[in-house]
Amino acid sequence: MMDDYRQRKERFVSNLNGTTLFETGSVMITICSTYFLCQTLKSFISWPNIEKLSWMNYVIENVTLVIPMICVCTFLSSFSTWFHVILWLISILIYFLTKPTSSVSLVSSTSYSRNISWSNTDCNMYMYTCRMDLGVGLFAISHGMVSSEARNKQINVKELFLENIILFILGFIRLIVVKYFSYVEHVSEYGIHWNFFLTLCFMKLIGHCLLKITKNLISLIVVVMIFHEFILLKYFHVDNYLMSSNNVRKNFIDANREGIFSLGGYVCLYLIGVFIGRIIIHDESKQKFKQMGLQLFLGMVFLCVINWNSSRKLCNLSYVSSTAGLACMSLACFSITQ
Structure with missing residues (x-):
């Protein structure tokens, strides 16, 4: 039944x-x-x-x-x-x-x-997106905006572990509940065992480790995006691997390929969120709402131009840029009305 x-x-x-x-x-x-x-x-x-x-x-x-x-x-x-x-x-x-x-x-x-959630699963992977696709991307950006890195707050290993273990436990609980109640899920979203909680967990962990290497956020965002888009997806043809209709999943990585190989794009969204968070904290503390709105508006114009073959499944450059652009648009409007 x-x-x-x-x-x-x-x-x-x-x-x-x-x-x-x-x-x-x-x-x-x-x-x-x-x-x-x-x-x-x-x-x-x-x-x-x-x-x-x-x-x-x-x-x-x-x-x-x-x-x-x-x-x-x-x-x-x-x-x-x-x-x-x-x-x-x-x-x-x-x-x-x-x-x-x-x-x-x-x-x-x-x-x-x-929050408005829109369940529109298994959309046409290219050229079109749905509100759920936008929602997960914006959630990753907002996660970076309110992170300790955006506030330039140093956290120790124990605090980092506690923050991520909660997300990991939530991901594990969701996996058990979904399998037990046979809840509707598409393996083409994140894989058989993977889910968005696990993506958030490893996204935050990887982002924190990368920020320990360098404090130059713009350079870090560019490097991560180049690695994910042009090396991983294009050079190694991981995009064809993720988009293939082959339903045979031999091992853990193969079974969860969508969730694992899209992590690079989510890490980039997280770092963009950290960058935006620092702009907001700096300008808001000095009551520079118009300047903040102008910066975010220019960011929206630049990012939304890069919009072709957008795919949340691949979390490619177009998806990252369009999601970040819409986030900048909303924040610019909020800062202007403020």
């Missing part, structure tokens, strides 16, 4: 085409427009001690942040571009109707989870 259900679910999510970078970006920028709308609406209401009214914060944040994102990812997905334009116009209108009485920060208010 469970095997039949699993097979039907796998057929349902197989052979799907992804979407374009433009459409994915239009969904991403909606997050920025909802953030701006939330800020301006709080200033417009101008209730005394609004930050202390948790129920009012809850209502405003759900109406302006959660509900619009649900709409744009469901029945309004075909009109995402126009939807976020309307949100921006409403926000700008409210902004000019009232003079903000104080700087309202969402960081100090009640925090709610606003």
